[in-house]
Amino acid sequence: MYKGDNYKKKFHEISNAWNQRINDNILVLSQENTRPIEEHLQVIPSELEIVKQDFKKWSSELGKKIEKLEEEKIQLGLDADVQKxxxxxxxxxxxxxxxxxxxxSEQWH
Structure with a gap:
């Protein structure tokens, strides 16, 4: 089996077969199925994170409204003080x- 001119031909065929088998196990990405790395790394927020973000936004808006009302209260207090x-x-x-x-008239002088 390992003698003669046929030896090199058989060796080449077996080697190619093994290379083909090894290469078949390697995934090759096609351009159609590839996505940018940013999409793979993109983090999708959980429902809890979304609720937290909404709460922070709502809390911030309420804080601003409270500050505005306190300023108006102070202004109204000042207006009341001026009237008094x-x-x-x-x-x-x-x-x-x-x-x-x-x-x-004597007391004036």
Whole structure:
């Protein structure tokens, strides 16, 4: 079996058969089925992660609304304080006028 001219031919055929068998076990990617590496690495968020993101967004929006309401509350408080000061000022002017009218001309000099 391993003698003569036929030996080289048989050896070549057997070698090619083994190479073919080894190469058949290797996957070859076709261009049609390939996807970019970014798609393979893309992480799909879980339902819990989506809920967390929605909660953070909602919480942030509520925080902004609370800050705005607190500013409005402070502004309304300041407006109320200004109104109270105006009333107190009017009362003070009225009491000063009353006090001045009660003085005699001698007390002015």
């Amino acid at each position: 000061l105006k009333i107190d000022y009017k009362k003070l002017r009225l009491s000063m006028r009353t006090a001045v009218l009660g003085k005699t």
